[in-house]
Amino acid sequence: MGKVASWLTSFVLFLIHVGYALVNAATSLRKGYCARDPLPLAIKRKQVPSHIALLFASHDDTSLDRFEGEMLDNIEEVVAWCQVVGIKRLTVYDRKGVLSRSSFALRERLQPEELEDDVSASESDIDYPLTPPLSDDSGSRPLSPQRDTPPKLHVTSLCLGRLESPAQATRRRRSLTKRHPHHKNDTTQEEPFCFHVISRQSGKAAISNTATSLSRQHCSASHSASDNFTVTQNEVNSILEGAVARCNALQEGVKSRYIGQYGFPSPELMIIHNILPNKRSKSVLELHGFPPWQIRLTEFYHTQYPRSSWSRWRLLWKPKYIAVDEVEFRRALDEFAAAEMRLGK
């Protein structure tokens, strides 16, 4: 009797799953055909993120290597869209670090024409290491007088465009009264476009490296008991988001395109994009190891019913790279514009 009951419950569960799969397929169809087109790229939106993150997700890590070229092509397109909308900072993530390894290639692709004149002047001043600088390197810039061993944060930052002087920055800030999408005017040309390339190592590993660095400093600075060690959220934040170090770099007026291993700030919007076609009609959001510190208030955008599912039978046999397309990007911006930010209140 027990066996029959258990067989029966399993069978009913199976039927429920069949029903659920059908409901998802129907929803996917409806969303595919009936979904409204998102607003055009350049239109004025209620709020536009100043920093977007793009998470290239895959259930199969080897595909990240396989589609490296396609991801780089895709990033170039996304950068162009960001510049149209007026988004000044883009972070790209893949779990394995394929993009981090290609950061040199990315810099070459993204180099705008205006910088051609600068190349000879700044090239000699700057090092462009392909691998991150060692944290114990005596040449590394100190974050503050006491902290002279910056932790390995595994974040590669690039800065594209002319950096403004502190006076220019003050003038720009005075002229902007509220945040709004940039139209084609002088201010957009002065502000640099910042680009961060990160991987899983930029997250939990960076946090544990921060802990290592803090403990080594405490050890060398004062040989007192471990009990009086304290650290504040702001201190940790300034290391992981790199604010202090980036400020130093900018104040020194360095026209560098490679800012170095200084962490990255929190993105306001994240687009989680599956690069492979989905086996099922419905896709569930996962973060694939994205750095936890920076996603405190990030709005997530994820396509639950990807259109690719309709040709997935053909695609499953020979998986093709699914690019982030402009429609998805515009939908993400529309959703962000409609989001209400209460900040705890």
Added chain:
Amino acid sequence: MIRSFIYRALSWVQNKVSKKLQNALLKVLASGPIPQHVAFVMDGNRRYARRRHQAVFQGHAQGFEALRRVLEICMRLNVRCVTVYAFAIENFKRSPEEVDALMELAEEKLAEISRHGDLLDQYGVRLNVLGKKELLPASVQAAVRKAEEMTAKNNKAMLNLCMPYASRDDMTSAIEASVREALQEDSDVITITEEDVEVHIMTSVVGSPPLDILVRTSGVKRLSDFLLWQGCEDTQIQFTSVYWPDFGLLDFMPLLLDYQRKIWSSA
């Protein structure tokens, strides 16, 4: 009078039948893979109340009833660990009246839920209150201590009540604790790994398993400083537009089915 009697009788039958159906459905769902740890951001209490032209504190009270309901569902499904975001450190910014009302509700419900014979006792659930408890009023801290003591011996499941919690505060405390631990070791070269920090994360300290599903209600699509460390790997993050006080088994079911499909397809 007869009409009201018939109506009441039918409601009673409907409740009994729906209760039986619900239990049968739960048994069916429990025959498949079940997540070990589910977390809920109980969002939407105030909007729920406003929509029904009620006072905000009534929305929170309904929210507590929803918590009871969902907790019972999870227990019947054999979910070992449930974590809920009851109050964020940021929420202290709300109006003093609302904060006071929430603190009073917390004190009252903590006592209620940990009473002998009530939900936690019934299902052998140990209560852990996670967060910066020093920020709570003294009376609430006392209620917390009492509730934790009363349920300390329960070992079938656990309920983590995050109050007042912020994930960045959690991670900062974990960094601080891991540094102190490393300094005590007094070795020449200190290296702190991810696992060393992980051990001091609040949910790990109380023995919670890895997070399988994180649910946020009311249609908001962000984590708002909740379980960032725990949820950034392969946790399924589910956003549902239902307001928390309305959340029930039929809303939870698709999330469970998604989890089961994930487990079966990776097997």
